[in-house]
Amino acid sequence: MRSSSELVVGFDADDTLWHNENIFEHTHERYRDLLARYHDAATVDRTLFATEMRNLELYGYGVKGFTLSAIETAIQLTEGRISAEEIRRLIELGREMLAHPVELLEGVEETLAQLAGRHRLLLITKGDLRDQERKLAKSGLADRFRAVEVLSEKDEPSYAIVLRRHGVDPARFLMVGNSLKSDILPVLALGGAGAHVPYRLTWAAERAEPPQSGGRFYALESIRAVTGVVAALAAERA
Amino acid sequence: MRSSSELVVGFDADDTLWHNENIFEHTHERYRDLLARYHDAATVDRTLFATEMRNLELYGYGVKGFTLSAIETAIQLTEGRISAEEIRRLIELGREMLAHPVELLEGVEETLAQLAGRHRLLLITKGDLRDQERKLAKSGLADRFRAVEVLSEKDEPSYAIVLRRHGVDPARFLMVGNSLKSDILPVLALGGAGAHVPYRLTWAAERAEPPQSGGRFYALESIRAVTGVVAALAAERA
Numbered sequence: 001m002r003s004s005s006e007l008v009v010g011f012d013a014d015d016t017l018w019h020n021e022n023i024f025e026h027t028h029e030r031y032r033d034l035l036a037r038y039h040d041a042a043t044v045d046r047t048l049f050a051t052e053m054r055n056l057e058l059y060g061y062g063v064k065g066f067t068l069s070a071i072e073t074a075i076q077l078t079e080g081r082i083s084a085e086e087i088r089r090l091i092e093l094g095r096e097m098l099a100h101p102v103e104l105l106e107g108v109e110e111t112l113a114q115l116a117g118r119h120r121l122l123l124i125t126k127g128d129l130r131d132q133e134r135k136l137a138k139s140g141l142a143d144r145f146r147a148v149e150v151l152s153e154k155d156e157p158s159y160a161i162v163l164r165r166h167g168v169d170p171a172r173f174l175m176v177g178n179s180l181k182s183d184i185l186p187v188l189a190l191g192g193a194g195a196h197v198p199y200r201l202t203w204a205a206e207r208a209e210p211p212q213s214g215g216r217f218y219a220l221e222s223i224r225a226v227t228g229v230v231a232a233l234a235a236e237r238a
Numbered sequence: 239m240r241s242s243s244e245l246v247v248g249f250d251a252d253d254t255l256w257h258n259e260n261i262f263e264h265t266h267e268r269y270r271d272l273l274a275r276y277h278d279a280a281t282v283d284r285t286l287f288a289t290e291m292r293n294l295e296l297y298g299y300g301v302k303g304f305t306l307s308a309i310e311t312a313i314q315l316t317e318g319r320i321s322a323e324e325i326r327r328l329i330e331l332g333r334e335m336l337a338h339p340v341e342l343l344e345g346v347e348e349t350l351a352q353l354a355g356r357h358r359l360l361l362i363t364k365g366d367l368r369d370q371e372r373k374l375a376k377s378g379l380a381d382r383f384r385a386v387e388v389l390s391e392k393d394e395p396s397y398a399i400v401l402r403r404h405g406v407d408p409a410r411f412l413m414v415g416n417s418l419k420s421d422i423l424p425v426l427a428l429g430g431a432g433a434h435v436p437y438r439l440t441w442a443a444e445r446a447e448p449p450q451s452g453g454r455f456y457a458l459e460s461i462r463a464v465t466g467v468v469a470a471l472a473a474e475r476a
Binding site: 059064065067068071072075078080082083084087088094095098129133150151165 | 298337366369
């Protein structure tokens with residue numbers, strides 16, 4: 001039986017442990033270049049985002065859905081004038097994103113090494129199942145985590161299911177991530193704690209207002225500060 | 239603590255609980271029609287399958303990866319002469335597959351209803367995470383299963399992880415599915431039992447030779463016969 005006061009720490013993956021949004025940013029730049037003959041960058045960005053949001057329910061998150069939405073948008077914005085060769089290049093761009101090396105964020109290795117010996121760590125992410133598994137394997141961090149959960153959505157019900165599955169009391173759970181919307185707000189709503197470590201870029205669909213300040217929300221500048229938060233929370237009932 | 243003699247039954251989903259390969263078959267027919275001006279059906283099928291296999295490591299299983307492979311193959315087979323409008327139709331075909339109604343196979347509802355009260359049932363499937371979750375929700379069968387596992391691959395290591403996670407002794411586990419390769423052989427290798435219920439169609443990548451006959455392998459003609467197998471296995475150590 002686990003101690004009821006054990007503190008469990010959940011980590012988001014993309015843009016929390018390793019770079020991700022910068023890969024999308026790079027692809028977006030090449031996408032704008034490809035369509036520059038037809039439309040300005042703002043129109044391209046706006047139309048692609050609208051397509052992604054329209055397809056989200058059907059495709060879910062991840063690179064494969066993004067690639068399909070990018071092809072669909074390119075056909076729409078060029079009124080069918082885009083060439084098959086250009087579409088082939090979009091498929092290639094998607095494949096490059098999937099095959100991209102995993103680059104850990106600064107401080108991640110040391111922070112996880114410090115925490116993993118003392119606390120149960122869970123990786124809680126969303127997106128394409130195989131893509132997330134591959135990135136975790138490439139990251140060299142897999143051994144740090146007691147369990148890995150790839151979800152199709154990170155909201156209050158899905159966190160509740162995950163915490164129940166792992167026998168975690170929400171009051172003794174801290175979630176660490178770069179997305180207020182997906183990592184922090186749903187966990188706070190369940191009575192857990194949230195440590196927000198922003199990434200340089202935030203995808204528009206992940207933007208949210210920060211919560212009203214309260215004892216369970218920690219706005220951090222670096223993942224290195226998580227060890228201090230964990231020590232404080234662990235001491236609460238030690 | 240669970241009884242060590244409890245029998246746990248795992249079910250595959252696509253083509254075991256509901257129709258799936260027939261949806262792909264229908265799409266393949268329309269795909270061959272689209273490319274009929276360029277190549278005969280056998281060449282189209284063979285080239286698409288080769289693309290799917292080449293992309294499998296990167297894309298994993300599921301409709302989104304299939305759609306991307308279908309677009310790539312169409313560009314290749316037409317040497318870039320396929321129109322943007324035709325590619326738009328391929329994207330639409332993929333979307334129709336994802337939005338397709340879930341049609342249960344004959345006997346599934348009754349069989350699960352009979353078993354669920356007496357045994358712990360697990361759903362163990364692979365493919366796109368969101369797509370599988372959506373199909374399960376549409377199926378009306380979600381309540382029958384104690385847990386759902388969407389895997390990126392169904393092989394011996396992944397079954398071992400799932401069984402360990404759920405505290406299941408492989409010797410007291412029966413897996414039911416239409417794929418010898420993904421549902422039966424890896425479970426037999428772990429010391430479990432396998433009940434093979436073939437579907438009318440089998441995707442080439444799922445074909446495998448049946449195991450040497452043995453006490454743990456059951457070749458069934460209908461899912462209705464699973465209740466008899468379960469009763470026999472449950473009685474083994476009752």
